[in-house]
Every structure is written in structure tokens, then in C-alpha cells.
Amino acid sequence: MTSLAGEACTACRADAPQVLEQDQQELLQQLAGWSVIKREGVNQLEKVFPFKDFNQALDFANAVGELAEGANHHPALLVEWGKTTVIWWTHTIQGLHRNDFVMAAKTDYLHGK
Template structure:
């Protein structure tokens, strides 16, 4: 399997299929540190990233924002002192698409530098 960070996101339609539970478990193994949560009835990928201060956290959030704009796929970001929490899911389908796992992998890659 191609590394998730090297895979292309595909345009998502409202009728695009969510990942199956089996595919979800396989893809989660490729993005250590991420977990699936349910919020407002929708499954989402979530991970908190730690930093030494607010400025570093904010800079990382801006990098994630640039990544999101480039793919036209946008996460929820919570920026706090020394921490950024990122949640990826596909709004159009109300759940998880392969794109979310690709973007989670790219987010981790930004963090790991």
C-alpha cells in the first residue's frame, strides 16, 4: 500500500461512501496517535499535538490550515497554550472518508518535520 502521505485526496461527493469498519481499522494502524471519536453522531479522527508554547502551537495550526486550503478539505482546530487538537472528518458525508486518513497522515508528517 502506498504511504498515506503520498496518496492524493479525491474530490468528495455527498454520496461518497464512508470507510468501512474494517478499512477504518487498517488505516488507523498507519496513523499512530490518532483515534476515532464520535461527536454529534459523526465519527471523526482526533489527535492532540504538544508544543513548548502558544506561538509554536499557533504556527503549527497555521501550517495545518495551509495544508487544508491546498486540498480544500478543512479540519476543526483547537489552539491552546502548548497544544493543538485536530479533528478530521468529511462534512459532506457526515463521517470518515479515506481523505480524512490521508490528511491525518499529512498532519502528523508536518508535526514530525
């Protein structure tokens, strides 16, 4: 488990700072396969997780959903045959917060179980 995965997701207010681009790159080094994607002007963390079939992809999406609900921090999930795409960002600040990197690490840990 990475040190990020061991961190807790903290409550985020509208005035919380976004992770600076330099810090994003440092945090990404701890997250294999994750990318920062800009959609409609908002930086988001994205990773596609491959699976053997739709049922495995759906089971993983449900497990990520339970993880998200427990942290009160919710991603976008796209389930397709053989893959689940997970996208983390903080809606409140319209960008990336450290929580997003923490949850990405927790998602990786969940996938590796």
C-alpha cells in the same frame, strides 16, 4: 512518510462511501496517536499535538490550515497553550472518508518536519 501521506486528497461527493469500521481500524494502524471519536453521531479522526508554548501550537495550526486549503479539505483546529488538537472528518458525508486518513497522515508528516 507513510503511503497515506503520499496520496492526494480527492474530491468527495455527497454519495461517496464512508470508510467501514473494519477499514478504519486498518488505516488507524498507519497513524500513530490518532483516534476515532464519535461526536453528535459523526465519526471523526482526532489527535492532540503537544508543543512547548502557545506560539508553537499556533504556528502548527496555521501550517495545517495551509495544508488544508491546498487540499480543499478543512479540519477543526483547537489551539491552546502547549497543544493543538486537529480533527478531520468529511462534512459532505457526515463521517470518515479515506481523505480524512490521508490528511491525518499529511498532518503527522507536517508535524515531523
